[in-house]
Amino acid sequence: MTKKESDIINCDFQAETAIFEIQSYLGAIEKNSSLFEEKNFDKRIEAIDFIEFQVIGQIEDLLRKTDQLILLKYRAEKVKSELEEIDINLFKTLQANIRTKGYTGKEFQNLVNxxxxxxxxxxxxxxxxxxxxxxxxxxxxxxxxxxxxxxxxxxxxxxxxxxxxxxxxxxxxxxxxxxxxxxxxxxxxxxxxxxxxxxxxxxxxxxxxxxxxxxxxxxxxxxxxxxxxxxxxxxxxxxxxxxxxxxxxxxxxxxxxxxxxxxxxxxxxxxxxxxxxxxxxxxxxxxxxxxxxxxxxxxxxxxxxxxxxxxxx
Ligand SMILES: C[S@@+](CC[C@H](N)C(=O)[O-])C[C@H]1O[C@@H](n2cnc3c(N)ncnc32)[C@H](O)[C@@H]1O
Missing domain, CATH: 3.40.50.150 (Vaccinia Virus protein VP39)
Structure with a gap:
């Protein structure tokens, strides 16, 4: 496996681990009924801080990476269509050459080669x-x-x-x-x-x-x-x-x-x-x-x- 491939797999793995962590933190907070009792103000402040700085912070981090990925995808699509455009024009020219110049036999084989x-x-x-x-x-x-x-x-x-x-x-x-x-x-x-x-x-x-x-x-x-x-x-x-x-x-x-x-x-x-x-x-x-x-x-x-x-x- 190349370094690039293992980087991609690591990145994927880290993102999945982070999502799993966020899900379990939120699940634990949602299930903790004491946080929803008025009297437990202190605990609630801690939970709100935790959600704001840890959970939402981590989610924003992931979203920033997603934005980068979306931009990378656009870039990949753009270069792919530029390359495809070259082939579309190449085949138009080759078809016209075959049509008008009548390439057959060795001439056609050379063209393919x-x-x-x-x-x-x-x-x-x-x-x-x-x-x-x-x-x-x-x-x-x-x-x-x-x-x-x-x-x-x-x-x-x-x-x-x-x-x-x-x-x-x-x-x-x-x-x-x-x-x-x-x-x-x-x-x-x-x-x-x-x-x-x-x-x-x-x-x-x-x-x-x-x-x-x-x-x-x-x-x-x-x-x-x-x-x-x-x-x-x-x-x-x-x-x-x-x-x-x-x-x-x-x-x-x-x-x-x-x-x-x-x-x-x-x-x-x-x-x-x-x-x-x-x-x-x-x-x-x-x-x-x-x-x-x-x-x-x-x-x-x-x-x-x-x-x-x-x-x-
Ligand atoms: C496996 S394809 C081969 C196509 C072509 N020879 C090629 O290699 O690109 C088989 C073709 O035979 C045609 N076919 C099947 N039975 C036929 C028959 N009794 N008479 C004429 N064509 C037939 C099918 O419609 C199909 O287009």
């Missing part, structure tokens, strides 16, 4: 989902900031919206050996972050398949707000989607059980026409790993929060 210090090797060893500064940065680049209301109820095997951590999308792009002819699909694309980010990082054609229309609209608006090219969001149940152009299919556990099996069967049929890659993250990996028509491209050690890549045989 300018502001966020991240190390993929280190992050790879994290064994649970969890968001970090890279997510805060990527969220800041989104022209829309308020999550839309869902308009449809999910069926039992459909999984609710949760964002893939941005570092996982960077890892995907680094390891998937993507070529410019590839067409990337995100099955259950949610608010579109994976799709838009893969497009920004690679410039390839990307498509999001999403059951919830409000999510699809939001994702489209984000892509349009950044003037991204070759990005499409299709509002359709993944069991009914057209995958005929796809070569890489990503799933952050959008559905499970029979629904997942049904979609995997559609993808298996696609794989008879051309070689495809399937990339998974989250609990769905265990079920995908059982498909005999798929080969592991990356090792799988039952860690569901590790990106796993498969290719069709």
């Amino acid at each position: 300018e502001y966020v210090d991240f190390n993929l090797d280190y992050k790879e060893h994290q064994d649970e989902t969890g968001y970090d500064n890279l997510d805060v940065f990527i969220n800041g680049l989104s022209p829309l900031q308020t999550m839309p209301e869902q308009t449809k109820d999910l069926e039992p095997e459909m999984v609710f919206y949760q964002k893939t951590p941005a570092r996982i999308v960077f890892e995907l792009v680094e390891k998937a050996h993507i070529v410019k002819e590839d067409v990337f699909f995100d099955l259950g694309s949610g608010l579109g972050q994976v799709v838009n980010l893969v497009n920004l990082l690679t410039g390839i054609t990307v498509k999001g398949i999403e059951f919830e229309p409000a999510f699809c609209d939001y994702a489209r608006d984000c892509a349009a707000g950044l003037n991204l090219h070759n990005v499409t969001f299709i509002n359709v149940d993944a069991r009914k989607a057209d995958y005929s152009e796809g070569t890489i299919f990503f799933m952050f556990t959008p559905f499970k059980g029979e629904m997942l099996q049904e979609v995997l069967e559609i993808l298996r049929k696609e794989s008879l026409l051309r070689k495809i890659k399937i990339i998974t993250y989250g609990p769905c990996t265990a079920q995908v790993a059982l498909q005999r028509w798929l080969d592991f491209e990356t090792p799988y050690d039952n860690n569901m929060y590790k990106l796993v890549m498969f290719s069709s045989l």
Whole structure:
């Protein structure tokens, strides 16, 4: 523990002890019925003095500290909002640059590296989902900031919206050996972050398949707000989607059980026409790993929060 931390804890402890003392002094005076009998003038004078100089004095001392704390809180809030203002302006500028200058591929990666210090090797060893500064940065680049209301109820095997951590999308792009002819699909694309980010990082054609229309609209608006090219969001149940152009299919556990099996069967049929890659993250990996028509491209050690890549045989 640092000296500052132990000072704060000591200060807290002293304040609590003082409040406890004041409560017991007042309690004792209130309960002492003799003080309320007219004849006990002397005792009463002592009690009044004690209340004035000890009790009220101590309370005023505490209140002075509270005033200082309130001032400190205002100061902290002021400096926090000054720092936040810098980020608001930074993201406005970066969004405008992406929109007008069309940063994609290496240019976009360099732009991110300018502001966020991240190390993929280190992050790879994290064994649970969890968001970090890279997510805060990527969220800041989104022209829309308020999550839309869902308009449809999910069926039992459909999984609710949760964002893939941005570092996982960077890892995907680094390891998937993507070529410019590839067409990337995100099955259950949610608010579109994976799709838009893969497009920004690679410039390839990307498509999001999403059951919830409000999510699809939001994702489209984000892509349009950044003037991204070759990005499409299709509002359709993944069991009914057209995958005929796809070569890489990503799933952050959008559905499970029979629904997942049904979609995997559609993808298996696609794989008879051309070689495809399937990339998974989250609990769905265990079920995908059982498909005999798929080969592991990356090792799988039952860690569901590790990106796993498969290719069709
Ligand atoms: C865990 S989230 C993943 C979101 C997104 N892929 C990401 O990583 O940021 C799962 C998404 O799948 C969508 N979903 C669930 N079942 C679906 C289905 N049958 N067809 C299309 N989308 C579905 C949900 O609405 C939700 O947005």
